[in-house]
C-alpha cells in the first residue's frame with residue numbers, strides 16, 4: 001500500500017542548528033527546535049523553574065566533562081544504562097526510555113512494576129496515522145487536526161495549556177537571542193580572521209601536553225579551536241595555514257572532538273567520517289542535549305485530543321509533535337509523573353521517542369495481516385503495530401531475551417493488545433519456528449550510536465569488535481526476516497529493517513548484504529515524509545542505487561534520535577541456492593553454509609517423511625505448486641543423505657513423465673491427484 005494522503009501531508013521537522021544547541025544548553029531550557037521560527041502570539045512570561053517531566057529531580061548524566069557547558073534545564077532527564085542481558089548487545093530502546101527520564105517506579109500491576117520495566121515503555125514506538133483520528137474527527141476537533149497550521153493549533157490551546165505555551169515561547173525567545181549571540185560571535189570570528197588564518201594546529205610543545213590537561217585548563221580554548229578547525233575545513237583554500245594539509249586539520253579536529261566531548265578515538269573517527277566537518281560538529285553537539293520527551297497515544301484505548309485534554313487538566317504542558325504523526329504528543333513540562341498517571345496505568349499512552357514511530361509507520365501494517373516483530377521487547381513497536389491493526393490479525397512478538405519478553409507481555413496487557421503472541425526464540429530460528437508472514441519488522445539490536453544523548457557510555461564502550469559482531473548478527477537476522485515473509489501475500493510481502501544506530505556498517509552494509517544474498521527482494525520507498533537518503537557510496541564502498549530509498553535520521557537534522565529505516569518488498573521465493581542460512585554460525589565453510597541454507601532457509605519447504613503411505617487419509621495434493629514443493633523437499637532429503645538429487649530425480653522424472661512423483665529412494669511414490 002502506498003503512502004496515504006495523510007502521510008503525504010506530513011511536515012518535516014526542522015534541523016537542529018549546532019550554534020543553537022550550544023546556546024540552548026547554556027542559556028535556555030531545552031526546547032523543540034521546530035518551534036524556533038514561530039512568532040510570539042502571547043505575552044511572554046519570565047521563564048519559571050523547570051519541572052522535570054518525571055516530576056522528580058532533574059539530573060544530568062553522560063555530559064562531557066566541560067565546566068562551561070551546563071546541562072539542559074527543563075528537558076533533561078535522568079538516564080541509567082541498561083544492557084541487553086541476553087546476548088550482551090545493548091538495547092538502545094531501553095536507553096531511550098531511560099533517557100526520557102520518566103519515573104515509573106512502582107508503577108503497575110500490569111507488568112511494569114519495576115523501574116526498569118517502566119522505562120522500557122519508553123521504547124514503545126509508534127504512531128501512525130491510519131488508526132485513530134479520522135479526517136472527520138479531525139475536522140470536528142480542529143485543535144488536533146493534522147491539516148491545521150501550528151499557529152491555528154496554538155490559538156486553540158486551552159487555558160490550561162497556555163502557561164505551557166507561554167513557557168515554550170519564552171524558550172523560543174531565549175533561543176532566538178542565543179542565535180543572535182551566536183551570529184555575533186561568528187561575525188566576530190570572521191572579523192578576527194580577516195586577512196589572518198586561524199591558528200588551529202598544535203605547536204610541538206602543545207602536542208606533548210596530555211589531553212587531560214587541555215580539557216581541564218583550556219576547555220574554552222579547545223572549543224574555539226574546534227570551531228576554527230571546522231571553518232578551515234569548510235574553506236580550506238582560503239583559511240588553511242600554508243604548508244598544512246587537510247589531513248592535519250582533520251586529525252586535529254578528531255583529537256579535539258575526543259577531548260571535548262569525551263569519545264574514544266575509534267568511535268569519534270567513525271562518526272566524523274559520516275559527515276562534512278561542519279555537520280559532524282553539529283552532530284556531536286546535538287548528542288549533548290536530550291531529545292524532546294514524547295508520548296504516543298494508544299489508539300486502542302483513546303484518541304489523542306482526549307488524552308491531551310486530560311493530561312493538560314493534570315498540569316501537563318504539551319502539544320502535537322508535528323504534522324507527520326497523528327498520535328504523538330510532545331511534553332514540555334509536567335506537574336505529575338508521566339509514568340504514574342491514571343491514563344498511563346490504563347494504557348492510554350506510552351513514553352516513546354519520536355524516531356521510534358518511524359519503522360512502524362514504514363511497515364504500515366494492515367488489518368487482519370500476520371506480522372512478525374522479530375526483536376520486539378519491550379514492545380513499543382509491537383503495541384504500535386497492534387494499534388494500527390486495530391487489534392485484528394495476528395502479531396508474533398518475539399525476543400530472545402526472556403526477561404525482556406516478560407516485560408513485553410506486561411506492556412501488551414497494559415496497552416490492551418489482544419492480537420499478539422509472545423515468543424522467546426533467537427530470531428535466527430525463523431522461519432523454522434513459523435514463516436509465511438505478510439510483513440516482518442526487524443528492529444535490530446545495534447550499537448546505539450543514534451542515542452548517545454541518552455546513553456553517553458556509548459561514547460567510550462564501543463570497540464572495533466562490536467562493529468564486527470553486531471553487523472554480523474544483523475546480517476543473519478535480516479536474511480531470517482526476509483525468509484519469514486510470504487512473497488505471495490495479497491496485502492503485504494514487506495520487510496522493514498531499522499536500527500537506532502547511524503553507522504554504515506549496521507545500516508547500508510547490512511541492507512546491501514541482504515540485496516546480495518536475496519535476489520528475491522528489492523528496496524522500496526519507506527513512505528516516510530522526511531529523513532535523509534541512505535548512502536549509495538561511502539569511503540570507497542559503492543552500494544546499490546536503490547539505497548537512496550532508505551532513510552537516515554540524525555539528532556542535529558530533525559531533533560530526533562539517530563535512526564535508520566529500510567523497507568524491502570519480497571517478490572519471489574528465496575532461491576534454493578541462497579547463501580546465508582538462518583542461524584548459521586559465521587565462519588563456517590561455504591559448503592557447510594550452503595548445505596544449511598538448502599536444508600533450512602528456503603521458505604519452509606515441507607519435507608516428505610520417509611514411509612509416507614500412499615493410501616493415507618490425507619486427501620492428496622491439489623495443485624501443481626505443491627508438486628514443486630514436494631520435489632524440492634525430496635531434493636533436500638536426498639542431499640541430506642549424501643545422494644545426488646539430479647542423478648536420481650532427474651532420471652526418475654524422465655521415466656515418470658509429468659504425472660508421477662519419484663520417492664527419495666528412487667522408487668515410484670504417491671501419484672498426485674491432479
Ligand SMILES: C[S@@+](CC[C@H](N)C(=O)[O-])C[C@H]1O[C@@H](n2cnc3c(N)ncnc32)[C@H](O)[C@@H]1O
Pocket residue numbers: 084086087089091092093123124125374375376377378379380381382398399400401404425426427428443444445446
Ligand atoms: C532495539 S531492541 C528492540 C526494541 C523493540 N523493537 C521495541 O520497540 O520496543 C533489540 C532487541 O533485540 C533483542 N535481541 C537481540 N538479539 C536477538 C536475537 N538473536 N533474536 C531475537 N531478539 C534479539 C534484544 O533482547 C532487544 O530486546
